[in-house]
Amino acid sequence: MQGAAPDRPKRLGFLFCLLAVTLSTDLTEGNMFFIVVIEQEIALLTVGAAIALAICFWIWRTA
DSSP, X not given: OGGGTTHHHHHHHHHHHHXXXXXXXXXXXXXXXXXXXXXXXXXXXXXXXXXXXXXXXXXXXXX
């Protein structure tokens, strides 16, 4: 059971990164499916923060 434990944080970090990249791609193309009423500049800042958080989470869990 302990041998399978390190893979879970890596997969979770990868999913966070994938989500952040997907959101940033959709927002920069003008398809704001997730954030509708917020201006695009604020939405991009939010996605940037999500990317930074995902990277920090990835580093913290894999260290």
